Amino acid sequence: MVSEVSALSPSKAIDRIRASFGRPAEHDSNHRSLHAKGAFYSGTFTASARSKELSRAGHLQGDAVPVVLRWSNGGGNPRVPDKAPDVRGMxxxxxxADGTSTDILGQTAPRFVVRSPEAFVEFTEAARNPKKMPAFLLRHRDAVVPLLANGKAGALASPKSYAVATYYAVHAYKWVAADGKESWVRYTLRPASSTEPAGTFAGKDRLFEEITARLGAGPVTFTLEVQVAAEGDDPHDPMSVWKSKDVFDAGTFTFTSVAEDPEADGGVVVFDPTRIVDGIELSEDPILLYRPKAYSESVKRRMG
Incomplete structure (x- = not known):
């Protein structure tokens, strides 16, 4: 699939997304348009030997690299209770070391349900207003199977902990090795180990209370799982299902503490899946290429 210029302006997209979660007066104006409720954490990532073999990117060479993490609820209401059904984000x-950075964004839904920014905004509106869902599905019949798969996977269920959920990155990337060899890959962030904290967590912010207590009991680790595309697997279509069986452990995340909130005094942090470094290249996925435009518009709203 070759990317096309979207007819939907970023301004209109953000207007519609924010409206689906209530007028700005009803919620804080400085929050993200989606994944509004979240918190920051600190840790490191250490890549495996095969990651170094497949990509020359600086964070994939085997040395421990600092990382900043944000776990979040998927919607646009920053005060939603954690028990509410919602996609969760990581x-x-x-x-x-050279001062650059690169990002991975994952969500608890294993399948993406649309292929274009316009369809994504329509889906967001329909998900917030069930009366709109039948018409959406009539217009986008290919969304039915991914929605059923996400339901079977419990993508919207409130997890026991952010530390025990699996997060799927929507987009594919091209890894470029030191010798120039190219591989298309997809990421999954899988929980590996942690210590369950004592106590009961049942309040409206229970996921954040639980993960704070869990980190206090010891580190939380995740595995970066990478699937390497086989012939015929489409890296440019966010809805595509890859047939490749080449899946490997690309490295380990070790999260150790709650981070000081970099947005507490009005700062803005953006996790951008198009932020890449040498050794990683973007696909032509229309959703991926639209994201930085939408993020820029959302940041403008957050900063007034």
């Missing part, structure tokens, strides 16, 4: 930014 966004990670790798901080390379």
């Amino acid at each position: 966004s990670v930014s790798f901080k390379l």
